[in-house]
Amino acid sequence: MALTPARTMPGVLELLPLDQIAFQGMLDTIRRNYERFGFLPVETPVMEFTDVLLTKSGGETERQVYFVQSTGSMEQGGKPELALRFDLTVPLARYVAEHEHELNFPFRRYQIQRVYRGERAQRGRFREFYQCDIDVIGKDSLSIRFDAEIPAIIHAVFSDLAIGPFTIQLNNRRLMRGWFEGLGIADGEMQMAVLREVDKLDKRGMDAVRATLCAEPFSLDAAMVDRILEFVQVRSTSLADALAKLDSLGNGGEVFEQGRSELREVLTTIKALGVPESDFALNLSIARGLDYYTGTVYETTLDEHPQIGSICSGGRYENLAGNYTKSSLPGVGISIGATRLFWQLREAGLIGKAVSSVEVLVTQMDAEQFPAYLALAAELRAAGINTEVVMEASKLGKQFKYADRAGIRFVLVLGENELAKATVMLKDLRAEEQIEVARTDLLATLKSRMSQTGNSGARP
CATH class of the missing domain: 3.30.930.10 (Bira Bifunctional Protein; Domain 2)
Structure with missing residues (x-):
């Protein structure tokens, strides 16, 4: 088959x-x-x-x-x-x-x-x-x-x-619709269609958007399109700059003024909430493509x-x-x-580079001591340490290789000598260091090392 x-x-x-x-x-x-x-x-x-x-x-x-x-x-x-x-x-x-x-x-x-x-x-x-x-x-x-x-x-x-550094960019749909009304684009469907085209500015470029708005089915006057494109190029570099640029837009109708008022309050409140001015900005090209947005709109980009x-x-x-x-x-x-x-x-x-969520591997040196390995793992798990036990006997080198490939940082060896001395051999694969630790100190040693450099998630 x-x-x-x-x-x-x-x-x-x-x-x-x-x-x-x-x-x-x-x-x-x-x-x-x-x-x-x-x-x-x-x-x-x-x-x-x-x-x-x-x-x-x-x-x-x-x-x-x-x-x-x-x-x-x-x-x-x-x-x-x-x-x-x-x-x-x-x-x-x-x-x-x-x-x-x-x-x-x-x-x-x-x-x-x-x-x-x-x-x-x-x-x-x-x-x-x-x-x-x-x-x-x-x-x-x-x-x-x-x-x-x-x-x-x-x-x-x-x-x-x-x-990395990022910028939260803001605009307001009411401000944009009010601007269009002031230009003579009063039809709601046409406004939404123009908004969707303007939202493609970063992807398509200024010339492509201009050509689309001048052609059918929009057929907007070239001078009107120039004013739209001039409007959507407004950006701010600080809160004071944003507020000044909003003021410089001139007077408008009710919808326009409501949008401007909302943007002013939003921008000033963002600063009051503790967001650095360098991390948010006014961007009048942000429109968002979905029709159900009515007021404030956001986009965030990596600088x-x-x-x-x-x-x-x-x-x-x-x-x-x-x-x-x-x-x-x-x-x-x-x-x-x-x-x-x-x-x-x-x-x-x-x-x-990600590392494993398994923090410790307990190796198997002697099949007859398997219950001792299980007891050690149970002790670590009870202390909140994610622990895996080698369940099938193999060469110790192979067990270390498994831990390295799996991204497990700590490997514990509990052989005849360690059992006799009540110690554990601890190998830190990330630090490339091997130490013998008293069994009574093992938990504290592991937690200390884990707290210093972390052991899960992704390496920066």
Whole structure:
């Protein structure tokens, strides 16, 4: 019988154990910082009812949906009533609407789960990937101060990840729409279409965006396009510079002035939250491609690796749950695409060499002393030290080689001499050092060495 080739589908990130440890360390860092700011965990099913999931939210994601159908339903020719979630925001809207009367508002939730999109197979694009989201949902209203808190959380996460200097870039959709109104672009659909084109500025370049806006179906006047492109080139270098540039935009209509007022408050509150001015900036080209954003929008980029693009994005929305409830549930949130981010950082050489989460390997010198090895391992585990025991006898050199290849830092040898003297031979593979330690001092010695240089996660 012919063997079936072992293979994975394109568009998934399947990692070897040490890389998985590094990736899990990233997720743990993100989770820790979300919880530090008072967010609570939520999980939703990987599948949603198709009519619930496919409500209009704008963008390309709804054209990339994987439908779910049982074999029985397929045999009966039925249409799929379930689909895999393509993001965590639409399931959140359904969740909040369904549990509205059981939740406390403002509702602060974080969610770290896989999502699925029918991406065209290409390098760095994923069909299955982790998203790490936070959102604050209000009942009837939500203070603009929450829009300022989000960048403080972004700053905490990426400072902890220690992947290099970064900038949190902010804009406001109302400011942009008000600017378009002042130019004579009053139609809401046209405004959204122009916003989506402007959001492609960094990817397509100024000339390409200008050509698109001048051509059909936009057919905007060249002078108007020049004013739009002049507007979206505004950047700031400090808080004072940001506020001055907002002031220099001149007077506008109600929507424009509301957007400018919101941006001013958000920017000044971000500083009050302790985020350094060098780490956030005004960028009037940030629009975000999804239509449900209504106010503040964010994108975060690595200063030394701009080619990676946005590593965290999101914004304010007024009524995302409007498809499921008559209640007004405004919110603000962000998403980190952890799978793509990890892949990009690894490609850029920014992920250090991972080490095993197993901290100690207890070797086997003498099969007759196997119970003593098990007792030693049990003692270490009871003290919170992750320990593996060599279960099958082999040459000691082979056992050391196994530990080295597996990324295990400490190897313990308990031979006849050590048992007689109540000692343990401890080899630190990272320090390339071997010492004999009294059995009574072993725990303290191990913990001291582990606290000095660490033993898990990824090496910087």
